[in-house]
Amino acid sequence: MIESMIxxxxxxxxxxxxxxxxxxxxxxIYNASHVINFAQGEFIVxxxxxxxxxxxxxxxxxxxxxxxxxxxxxxxxxxxxxxIQPAKDADVVALIIITIxxxxxxxxxxxxxxxxxxxxxxxxxxETPLNxxxxxxxxxxxWVMGISSALIVVIAWFFNATLAGKAMLATAYNALxxxxxGVDTKWVLLSAFALSAxxxxxxxxxxxxxxxxxxxxxxxxxxxxxxxxxLGGLGNGVGAVAGGLILGIVEAMSxxxxxxxxxxxxxxxxxxxxxxxxxxxLFGKKGIDRV
Amino acid sequence: xxLLKVTNLTKSxxxxxxxxxxxxxxxxxxxxxxxxxxxxxxxxxxxxITGVYTPSSGSVRFNDREVGGVEPHKLAELGMxxxxxxxxxxxxxxAVENVMVGAHLHLRKGLLHSxxxxxxxxxxxxxxxxxxxxxMDFVGLAQYRHTEASAMxxxxxxxxxxxxxxxxxxxxLLLDEPAAGLNDTETREVDExxxxxxxxxxxxxxxxxxxxxxxxxxxxxxxxDYGAKLAEGTPAEIRSNPDVIAAYxxxxx
Amino acid sequence: MTSMLPSxxxxxxxxxxxxxxxxxxxxxxxxxxxxxxxxHYDVVINAGLNAIVVVGLNLLIGYAxxxxxxxxxFFGLGAYVSAILTTTYGWPALGxxxxxxxxxxxxxxxxARPILRLKGHYLAMATLGIGVIIxxxxxxxxxxxxxxxxxxxxxxxxxxxxxxxxxxxxxxVGGALLLTVWLSTNLIDSPIGRALRALHGAxxxxxxxxxxxxxxxxxxFVISAMFASFAGSLFAHHTPTVTPSILGFIKSVExxxxxxxxxxxxxxxxxxxxxxxxxxxxxxxxxxxxxxxILGGIxxxxxxxxxxxxxxxxxxxxxxxxxx
Ligand SMILES: Nc1ncnc2c1ncn2[C@@H]1O[C@H](COP(=O)(O)OP(=O)(O)O)[C@@H](O)[C@H]1O
Ligand SMILES: [Mg+2]
Numbered sequence: 087m088i089e090s091m092i093x094x095x096x097x098x099x100x101x102x103x104x105x106x107x108x109x110x111x112x113x114x115i116y117n118a119s120h121v122i123n124f125a126q127g128e129f130i131v132x133x134x135x136x137x138x139x140x141x142x143x144x145x146x147x148x149x150x151x152x153x154x155x156x157x158x159x160x161x162x163x164x165x166x167x168x169x170i171q172p173a174k175d176a177d178v179v180a181l182i183i184i185t186i187x188x189x190x191x192x193x194x195x196x197x198x199x200x201x202x203x204x205x206x207x208x209x210x211x212x213e214t215p216l217n218x219x220x221x222x223x224x225x226x227x228x229w230v231m232g233i234s235s236a237l238i239v240v241i242a243w244f245f246n247a248t249l250a251g252k253a254m255l256a257t258a259y260n261a262l263x264x265x266x267x268g269v270d271t272k273w274v275l276l277s278a279f280a281l282s283a284x285x286x287x288x289x290x291x292x293x294x295x296x297x298x299x300x301x302x303x304x305x306x307x308x309x310x311x312x313x314x315x316x317l318g319g320l321g322n323g324v325g326a327v328a329g330g331l332i333l334g335i336v337e338a339m340s341x342x343x344x345x346x347x348x349x350x351x352x353x354x355x356x357x358x359x360x361x362x363x364x365x366x367x368l369f370g371k372k373g374i375d376r377v
Numbered sequence: 378x379x380l381l382k383v384t385n386l387t388k389s390x391x392x393x394x395x396x397x398x399x400x401x402x403x404x405x406x407x408x409x410x411x412x413x414x415x416x417x418x419x420x421x422x423x424x425x426i427t428g429v430y431t432p433s434s435g436s437v438r439f440n441d442r443e444v445g446g447v448e449p450h451k452l453a454e455l456g457m458x459x460x461x462x463x464x465x466x467x468x469x470x471x472a473v474e475n476v477m478v479g480a481h482l483h484l485r486k487g488l489l490h491s492x493x494x495x496x497x498x499x500x501x502x503x504x505x506x507x508x509x510x511x512x513m514d515f516v517g518l519a520q521y522r523h524t525e526a527s528a529m530x531x532x533x534x535x536x537x538x539x540x541x542x543x544x545x546x547x548x549x550l551l552l553d554e555p556a557a558g559l560n561d562t563e564t565r566e567v568d569e570x571x572x573x574x575x576x577x578x579x580x581x582x583x584x585x586x587x588x589x590x591x592x593x594x595x596x597x598x599x600x601x602d603y604g605a606k607l608a609e610g611t612p613a614e615i616r617s618n619p620d621v622i623a624a625y626x627x628x629x630x
Numbered sequence: 631m632t633s634m635l636p637s638x639x640x641x642x643x644x645x646x647x648x649x650x651x652x653x654x655x656x657x658x659x660x661x662x663x664x665x666x667x668x669x670h671y672d673v674v675i676n677a678g679l680n681a682i683v684v685v686g687l688n689l690l691i692g693y694a695x696x697x698x699x700x701x702x703x704f705f706g707l708g709a710y711v712s713a714i715l716t717t718t719y720g721w722p723a724l725g726x727x728x729x730x731x732x733x734x735x736x737x738x739x740x741x742a743r744p745i746l747r748l749k750g751h752y753l754a755m756a757t758l759g760i761g762v763i764i765x766x767x768x769x770x771x772x773x774x775x776x777x778x779x780x781x782x783x784x785x786x787x788x789x790x791x792x793x794x795x796x797x798x799x800x801x802x803v804g805g806a807l808l809l810t811v812w813l814s815t816n817l818i819d820s821p822i823g824r825a826l827r828a829l830h831g832a833x834x835x836x837x838x839x840x841x842x843x844x845x846x847x848x849x850x851f852v853i854s855a856m857f858a859s860f861a862g863s864l865f866a867h868h869t870p871t872v873t874p875s876i877l878g879f880i881k882s883v884e885x886x887x888x889x890x891x892x893x894x895x896x897x898x899x900x901x902x903x904x905x906x907x908x909x910x911x912x913x914x915x916x917x918x919x920x921x922x923x924i925l926g927g928i929x930x931x932x933x934x935x936x937x938x939x940x941x942x943x944x945x946x947x948x949x950x951x952x953x954x
Contacts, residue, residue, distance in 0.1 A: 122751050173934045178750045179697055180933045183890050186883055187929025194922030309758065309879065316755040351766040354759035361756055362744040427838055453840030465835025467828045469895065477821075478828045482840040484821040488849070491820035492813045498820060499644075538835075545840055 089220035094342040095335060096218070100227040100296065102334020103234035104130075107289035108311025109318065109326035110241065111282030117258030117321045118278030121170055121181050125189035127308025129286025131196055133158045134299035137291050138205040147210075155287040161192065162283025166276050189308065197301040204300040207291070226295045233292050237285060238327055245323065254278065258321060306350075313357050319370025329368065333357075378441055380405040380549055380580050381426070386435035386445075388418075388425055388604075395421040397604040398435070403582060403597075405548075408575050410583045410591045413601035414624075419584045420462055422601070423551050426582075427459050428452045439549070454482060456548035460538035460555060462584070468527045472518065475526050475537055476509035479544030512540040515573070517566050532559045539570065543579075550574065551582045556590060568594060592616065600624075647819055650898040651811050658804040662797070671796035673912050674905075675868060678803040679861045681904035682810045684888045685897055686857025689814060691886065692894035693823065694850045695830030696746065697754050700761025701885050704734050704855040706877025708862030709783075710768055710775055713872045716784035718774075723786045727863040731856045738855035742848040761882050769874040780873030783866040799868055806864060807901070810857060814897050817853075826850055827895075858885075891932050893939030902941050 108126050115123045136154035141147060169188050173180065210229050215222040245251035256264040257274045265271050290299065297303070314333050318325020333353055341349040360368060379402040388396040395418045403409045411419050424430040426437055428449040437445040444452055458479075467475050484505060490498050510522050516536040521529060529537065535555055542550055552571070556564040568590050575581050585591050591598065592612045600607040600621055608618045615621055641649065665671050687701050711730035715721040721729075745756040768775045775781060786793045786802075793799055817823050828836040829843040837843050866872050875881070884907065892903020910928075914921045936943040 116751075122754070169930050169934065173937070176933060176937050178754075179691060179886075179890060179894070180937045182697070182699075182751075182754060183887060184930050184933045186887075187926045187933070189926070190922050191926025191930065194920065194924075194926060197922065198919055305879070309762070312755060313759070316752060320751060345770075347770040348766065351763045354763050358745070358756055358759050358763075361748060361752055365748050365752060367752075429834060429838065448842075449834070449837040450840050450842045453838060458840075459838055461835065465832040465838070467831030467835065469827050469831045470824070474824055474827075478824050478836065478841070479839045481821055481825060486821045486825075488822065488853075491822045492817050494816040494820070502820070541839060 090342065092219055092221040094338040096221055096223050096227060097342075098335030098338030099331065100230050100293075100334070101337065102331040103231050104289045104293050104307070104330075105310045105314045105333050106327040106330025107234055107237065107285045108307060109314030109330045110238065110323055111285045112311055112315035113318075113321050113323050113326040114241075114254075114285075115278045115282050116315070118254060118274050119170060119174070121185065122312065122320075123165075123188075123279075123282065124182065124185040124308055124312070125165060125192055125304075126282060126286055126311050127304030127306070128189050128192040128196070129158050129162060129283045129304075130290030130293075130307050131299055131301060131304040132161055132192065133287025133290035134207070134294040134303075135196055135200045135205065135301070136287075137294065138207060138299070139200060141207065151288075151291055154291060155284060158287035158290075159280045159283045162279040162286075163276055165192075166279035170279070171272065171275065189304065193301055193304060200301065202301060204298050205294070206298045207294045209295040210292075224296065226292070230292045230296070233288060237288060241281070241285070241323070250277070310353075313353065316367055317357050317360055319367030322367070322369045325367060325369035379403060380440060381582075382436075382438040382441075383426070384436045384438070386422075386425060386437060387433045388421055388430060389433050394433075395604050396425065399601075399604070399606055401599050401606065401609060403549075403580065405580050406575075406578060407596040408571065408581045408583060408594055410585060410595040410598045411601060412585070412588075412591060412598060413607070417601040418604035419601055420553055421604070423459060423553050423582075423584065427457060427551065453545055453547075456546075457551070458542040458545045458547035458549070459551035460535070460542055460553055462553040462557065464531075464534050464538065466526050466534050466537065470526055472521045472524050472526050472529060472537055473506060473509050473513065476512055476540045476544050477505055479541035480505050480509060482545055509540070509544055512543050513537070515543070516540045516570050532563050535559065536567065536570070539567075539574075543574070547579060549580045549582065551584075553584045554586065555583070556585055556587050564590065647815060648812070651808065651815060654811060654898070654901060655808055658808070662800065665800075668796045671800055673909060675796065675799050675803050676865075677905045677908035678800075678807045679865050679868070680885070680888060680908050681807055681901045682803075682861035682864075683858045683885055684892070684900040684904045685807075685810050685814050686854040686861075687885050688889045688892075688894065688897065688900040689817070689826070689857075690850050690854040691889055692896065692900075693818060693830060694826040694847060696847055696851065697750075697886070698757040698851070698854070699754050699879070699882050699886065700757035700759070700764075701854070701858050702877045702879075702881035703761040703764035704738060704858035705862040705865070705881070705885075706768065706872075706874070707734050707737065707764060708859030709866035709872045709876060710781075710862075711859075712863040712866040713781050713783035714774060716867075717781065720784075723784065723863075723867060724788055727860065730863050731859045734859035735852050735856045738852045739848065742851040743844075746844065746847040746851060758879060758882070761877070761879060765874055765877045765879075768877065775874075776871075778874060780871040782871050786864070786867035793867070803864060803868075806860070810860075811897055811901065818897070822846070822849070887929055890939055891928070893941035893943070896939065896941045896945075899939050899941035903939065906940075 111126050112123060115121055133154050136157045137150050140150035140153055165188055169184055173184055209226040211225045215224055245255055253269045254274050254277060257269055257271050261271055310333060314330035315326045317333060318329030336356055337349045337353050340352040381403040384400050386396055386399045387394060413419055425432050428447050431446040436443060439455060439457060467478060484501060513519060513522060516539050518533060518536055521533060539555060556567050559567060564587060571581060571594060595612055598612055598615045599609050600615060602624055607624060608615060608621050665674060683705055690696050690698055708730040711733055712726045715726035715729060716723055741760055745753060748756055769778060793802055825841045825846045828841060829846060833843055888903040888907045889900055891907060893899025911921060914924055
């Protein structure tokens, strides 16, 4: 009883950690530009796929990881520069279409370059399960949780303690004021995309040994990340991380106790209920229309 | 019985009170002006009266009915309407359609009726358009009958909002700085329009910085400062009120 | 809707309002001359069905300014209600279709009341979630819906006449599309339509002059869902099998793309958008591997270079040329 519960929580934390990374990526970009980047899930795929390809080409794993992350960040920069910046003043619907278009475009590129097969990576430190109070845990899950936590801590430090991070936060709060104070908001947008791409790529790389990767896996992961960000309150980093973990655990519990077919549906039902009760997410502030 | 009765009204945003413990009444058939420096809380007061904001505490009674926090469209049904300092124009429509939206309350809105465009609807649409054109003439926008709202000047849009509010046939009309940004000729035209509106028996509440206009047109003036009442009375009383003179030193002409 | 044309050239109001409808009717009448085989007919029929959904969706997105990333669910729900009622329960096709429209209307109403209070991305999330939930339910309840394999509807029979040939379907769908366009055009140019456009243009302004904006958002959400259900029912009878793929997130996105590409707040734009985006994959079939790249590229390009969409952008260009 208790063992299966722990088992589900561990599974939930593993996928939740990835949702948290993707959700954090959504929030960072949202803060910098008020854009919801539906191509966020593709960063995961590009990160995972590039690592697989590099590894197959004989590049050692650590180097492959670094190179794949850089490739993904370049893609993120290109997306910001060529698709988002030219449309900065478009309305919400137009921006949604642009980023969905970008995700379809990137999916097409991935399919062309890497093919339609499902790929995997070897686990970083073997496949011998660990035992945790009667529940089993794959070592790779520890990698996922460890690396995600480390990244989240680094991101938190970046935004709270570095000048660059504070400039990005200032832009989120009031773009005009930030610009007047000398912050280069163009630079902020590019950095936000690069940073989100980095989060996605690393998440994709660590999770590929568990979930595998194909050109299509970005769709659901992107939606889950978006859900995590909305659940927590758009633009709220802590909220996105909490939202991701909640989502992961809810899913794992529903799959375990209720029905695995309905796990995604239950996750979305919970999000809807939260939004109905709190229209700006769990941690979002209530807005008031000024006239 | 007064038309509008505000009692101990307070609105705070976070810790800051934009309206503080404010009480006053407005009698039917008068022109009532509210003046005060920028940030005094005049627009906030309008937002509270018209249901855009919910009061933090206190009461607003309209026609002897408590209306604090009641939704704006219900207040419009009860006979309240307004214009905005920072325009709320429907830029995706023509000028006359903007005014026709104001007439919405008085039109038949059946779904099938509309989708099938029954002859009765076509007729009522034609009549409404005619009436709204006349309202545009009334506020001095005759030459904009066939213009898109997005192609009109700021001054014209200010008057378009007045026409739109009139189309709803209000009992109480609140005008938030109708002459701001207008030149002298336009300001005089708006002054005339307000007098003619009042002559029709519509009670007008006016927020305006143009003191000449306010002093000339008002039956009653309320002076706000930091969200609270500084003074109240007829134009003559306000002009000679020492507190007002101190606050407005040199600006009352 | 005032025209920029000099008054001498202005059509009588009723004709002016429906000039798009008249052009569309003429196109539908002559298009068969260019259709060579059943495959051509099939593509055009599907384009017409998509256009019905998109015209309805554009009432919501383009006119009222509210997004839905879940409309395929209503299309699919209509399709499944028709398929299930006409086969499992042997209902007549029109009865099943009407039931589908009513059921979808009720579902949309129940959903709309709470979620249409949400704004922007939160509304996008909520509608997306609804779509995903409905799609999972239909996928999973295999005893009723056939699950991932799908199911077929009975042939479409009305008053003893069965629509069997592609030609007969062409005229049926053509008529249905014209009806949809006519109803929508009338609605937009009515007090209700003005209320919708007003709440898009300036929501607080609309509320203060007396428009119950929540009520109108709910109303148009329900109506656009019912149009989708109507098209879904027709689709169910026309397609060999109804499968859950027709109501997933991707399909919902396709509908939105058609509306936005053709032109927001433009009924004819919706029709044009639906036709081009339905035909495109068939045209691109030769470059199968490049299809998503081209599709994604078009989506980004349109929004960057003509954010108002195809038809309004072209119409504006033409009008500018006409003006002296
Ligand atoms: N929605 C709001 N949120 C926070 N503060 C507000 C809001 N609306 C008004 N205020 C504040 O209330 C005060 C009064 O503003 P306002 O009513 O616009 O003044 P006035 O119209 O007299 O110039 C100002 O300090 C303004 O910043
Ligand atoms: Mg003001």
